[in-house]
Amino acid sequence: MALSKALFVLTLTAMGAASQVNMPGVLSSHMIVQRDRPIHVWGWAAPGERVSVEMHGANRTATASSTGTWSVFLPPEPAGGPYQLTVAGTNKIVLDDVLIGDVWLASGQSNMEMPLKGFDGAPLKDSAAEIAKANHPQIRLLHVPRKASPYPVRNIDAAWTACTPETAANISAAGYFFSRELNERLQVPIGLIDATWGGTVIESWMSLGYLGSDPSLLPVFNTRAQLMDVVDDQQISEKRQDAAAKQAGQAPPKRGWRPDISSWDPSWLFNGMIAPETGHAIKGVIWYQGESNSRLAFAPMYARLMPALIADWRAQWHLGDIPFLYVQISNFKSNATENWPVIREAQRRSLAVANTAMAVTIDVGNPDNVHPADKQTVGARLALAARAVAYGENVEYAGPLFRQATPEDSALRVWFDHTAKGLVAKGGDLQGFEIAGPDGKFVPAAARIDGKTIVVSSDAVKDPRQVRYGWANSPTVNLYNSEDLPASPFTSEDRIPNP
Numbered sequence: 001m002a003l004s005k006a007l008f009v010l011t012l013t014a015m016g017a018a019s020q021v022n023m024p025g026v027l028s029s030h031m032i033v034q035r036d037r038p039i040h041v042w043g044w045a046a047p048g049e050r051v052s053v054e055m056h057g058a059n060r061t062a063t064a065s066s067t068g069t070w071s072v073f074l075p076p077e078p079a080g081g082p083y084q085l086t087v088a089g090t091n092k093i094v095l096d097d098v099l100i101g102d103v104w105l106a107s108g109q110s111n112m113e114m115p116l117k118g119f120d121g122a123p124l125k126d127s128a129a130e131i132a133k134a135n136h137p138q139i140r141l142l143h144v145p146r147k148a149s150p151y152p153v154r155n156i157d158a159a160w161t162a163c164t165p166e167t168a169a170n171i172s173a174a175g176y177f178f179s180r181e182l183n184e185r186l187q188v189p190i191g192l193i194d195a196t197w198g199g200t201v202i203e204s205w206m207s208l209g210y211l212g213s214d215p216s217l218l219p220v221f222n223t224r225a226q227l228m229d230v231v232d233d234q235q236i237s238e239k240r241q242d243a244a245a246k247q248a249g250q251a252p253p254k255r256g257w258r259p260d261i262s263s264w265d266p267s268w269l270f271n272g273m274i275a276p277e278t279g280h281a282i283k284g285v286i287w288y289q290g291e292s293n294s295r296l297a298f299a300p301m302y303a304r305l306m307p308a309l310i311a312d313w314r315a316q317w318h319l320g321d322i323p324f325l326y327v328q329i330s331n332f333k334s335n336a337t338e339n340w341p342v343i344r345e346a347q348r349r350s351l352a353v354a355n356t357a358m359a360v361t362i363d364v365g366n367p368d369n370v371h372p373a374d375k376q377t378v379g380a381r382l383a384l385a386a387r388a389v390a391y392g393e394n395v396e397y398a399g400p401l402f403r404q405a406t407p408e409d410s411a412l413r414v415w416f417d418h419t420a421k422g423l424v425a426k427g428g429d430l431q432g433f434e435i436a437g438p439d440g441k442f443v444p445a446a447a448r449i450d451g452k453t454i455v456v457s458s459d460a461v462k463d464p465r466q467v468r469y470g471w472a473n474s475p476t477v478n479l480y481n482s483e484d485l486p487a488s489p490f491t492s493e494d495r496i497p498n499p
Contacts, residue, residue, distance in 0.1 A: 021045045021089035025142075026280045028159035029096045032140045032191030034103045034281035035079045037319070042071040042279055045089050055085040055098065064089075071279075079188040097162075099140065101189025102182070103282045104386075106175035107205065107274070108289035110198030111327070111378075114371055116176055117169045122371035124173055130376075134168035138188075139179050141171050144195040147272030148204075148262040156276045160191070172196055174327070177379025178286055182386060193282070195273045199259045201292045202305045205274060208267035210312040216304055220266050223297050227264060234258075259292070278316045284323030284390050285313060286382050290347060291329055291370060294338040300498050303346035307353050321355045323390040325382050328358050328488060330365030330372055331474040340473040341489060345496050348401070348488050357385035360399050363486045367474040381485070396420045399485035405467045405492045411457035412464045414492075419452040421482035430454065432477035432489075435464040442468060454479075467492050 023043035033039050041053045045064040052061045053072045060072040081099035086092065106112055110119070116131050118124035142160045147153070161167045168176055172194045179190045203211065203220040211217050242252045262268060287309075293302050310324045328347045329340060344362075351358055359381035366372040381397075388397040400416040400423060407413075412435060416423070430447040433456045445456040445467070456467050470477040470489030479487040491497070 019046050020091045021049070021051055021087055021093060023087060023093060024154060024276060024279075025156040025158045026193075026277050027085075027095065029098070030140055030162055031095065031142070031160040032099045032101045032103055032189050034283060035100045035188070036076050037281040038076055039074040039100075040071065040279055040281060041074065041085070041087065042069070043087070044068045045070055049089050051087060051089045053085070053087050056083045081189065099138070099189040099191075101138070101191060102186070103191040103193065103280065104175070104179065104182075105193045105195065105277065105282050105285045106172045106178070106287075107195045107285065108287050108327075109196065109200045109292055111291070111330075111371060111375075112172055112174055112286075112288035113194075113196035113198045114173050114375060115170045116173045118173075118373075119371055122369055123373055124375060125373040126376075130173075131165050131169050134163060134165050134176065134180075136163040136180060136183060138190065139163035139176075139183050140189065140191045141167055142191065142193045143171060144193065144273050144277070146197050146263075148260070148265065148268040149272035150265075150268060152207075152271045152275035154276055156273075173375035174288060174378045174382065175286060177376050178382045178386070179379075181380055181383035185383075185387070186391070193277055193280075195277065197263055197269060197273070199257070199292055200263045200269060200289070201298065202289055202302065202309055203266045204264055204269040205289070206267060206305070206309050206312050207270050207275075207316065210308065210315070211266055214304075214308065217301075217308060219301060220305070223301070224264065224266060226297060227261075274313070274316070281319060282317060282322065284325065284386070286325050286327075286386075288327040288378070290343040291332070291340075294329075294334070294340050294343050296337060296339060299339045299342040299346075300496070302343050303349060303496050306346055306350040310350070310353050310356065323386065324353070324356045325385045325389065326350075326356070326358055327378055327382065328360050328362070330361040331367055332365060332370050333367045334370075334473040338473065341471045341475075341491075342496055342498075344470075344489050345491055348490055349496070351401070355389060357389045357397060358488065359385060360486050360488045362470060362475070362477055362489060365474070396481070396483045396485065398488075399483075400479060400481050400487035402469070402488070402490035402492065407464070408455065410462050410464065411455050412467050413450070414454045414456060414467055416452065416454075416487070418485070419481050420485075423449045423452060423454065424480045424482060424484075425449060426478045426480055428478070430479060432470045432475050432479070434468050434471060435461050436466045436468075437461045437463050438465055440466070442466070442471070 049064045062070040064070040085095040364374045384397045387393040398418040403415045433447040434442040435445040436442040445458045468491035
């Protein structure tokens with residue numbers, strides 16, 4: 001009985017039960033609410049308190065539950081505003097400058113987190129000029145603070161702001177360029193929720209309920225345990241090094257970056273940074289993550305985790321198959337402990353999930369810096385995908401995507417989707433293709449464009465069975481379509497090979 005009472009008190013505290021009407025940070029002045037969807041307004045009050053909500057001539061009332069929660073839905077509205085939203089009970093809350101438009105959630109690790117002002121040691125392309133002109137009254141920003149939590153929280157210590165040079169400097173650069181492109185083309189308000197944390201793994205962003213519901217996902221808990229063993233050993237070793245340095249009268253050795261361990265716990269970032277926004281309707285998601293899952297022990301799971309994340313978040317928002325647009329990780333030299341091709345292939349194959357699209361960035365990375373400077377191209381390609389997938393425009397939004405390979409004498413003919421008006425080899429002969437025979441051993445292959453297909457062959461492989469392209473952490477590749485969109489790396493193997 002004592003334990004049940006303690007859990008009840010913890011639940012009330014986590015949900016923010018209060019003696020007066022209160023609302024979460026995701027609902028604030030300057031916010032954007034999703035057009036053409038019922039407008040959800042919720043919060044906390046004293047149990048049994050009557051709460052009224054009014055905006056743009058529509059009003060609804062609710063009574064706070066025994067746990068102090070209340071919730072109403074106002075009728076859907078088209079893009080417009082600004083409006084004033086009023087919530088009244090024993091006290092009154094007034095939210096000013098509320099716009100109705102499209103809300104997009106930007107999430108992932110550091111390449112989505114990288115702000116307009118850039119990172120130390122990783123500048124953003126044209127950063128100062130981009131910040132100076134980042135004055136967009138119809139774009140609103142919500143920067144979710146970093147928070148790892150063992151249980152889902154219902155509030156964030158943040159509020160919406162208008163997009164100005166001051167506020168945009170700290171917001172996701174890829175998310176900003178995406179929002180700017182959509183706002184200019186659609187002429188509707190765009191809200192960007194930035195929920196990002198560098199150096200994090202995909203399973204941290206998924207709900208515990210979803211991870212636990214699928215036995216095929218349970219190995220992530222084992223890899224987490226393995227990581228803890230490595231960290232414990234590392235910390236013990238570092239303490240010994242520090243002690244030896246101190247005894248010798250020397251400064252402790254400098255150490256490279258390593259993750260905040262709490263940010264790697266399965267579900268903890270979902271709990272602290274995603275759960276608080278799931279009551280606020282969104283148009284869709286833009287996602288850029290995968291680098292931290294490229295470790296050899298983690299990479300094989302990504303092909304299951306990526307589609308699972310999409311399904312999980314769609315279930316959490318209860319909005320159906322909302323668009324989920326994501327960035328395929330770029331090129332980086334990395335080292336032998338990581339396998340980036342496996343992550344890229346898992347991302348490519350996740351396109352089998354409905355209402356998704358992938359922005360390929362293999363051509364705009366920096367082999368020597370895990371944080372490429374060109375986030376303008378990333379945002380533009382995500383926006384192009386949104387125009388097609390989310391807004392129904394008839395535009396080519398992807399580069400060549402592998403469809404199948406068929407045998408042809410001692411060669412393979414490779415067929416693609418999204419060839420537009422034809423295939424292009426930039427800068428000379430095609431590079432990056434390999435083929436393998438029955439033994440499964442890949443060797444470099446000669447490749448030539450033939451119409452909207454590519455023929456690959458090698459004198460060393462008389463009976464080719466498989467073909468792959470760009471299969472390296474930092475490959476040299478140059479295949480595009482006529483719309484100047486790069487081809488995704490791929491392998492034709494039925495199953496993604498283990499690292």
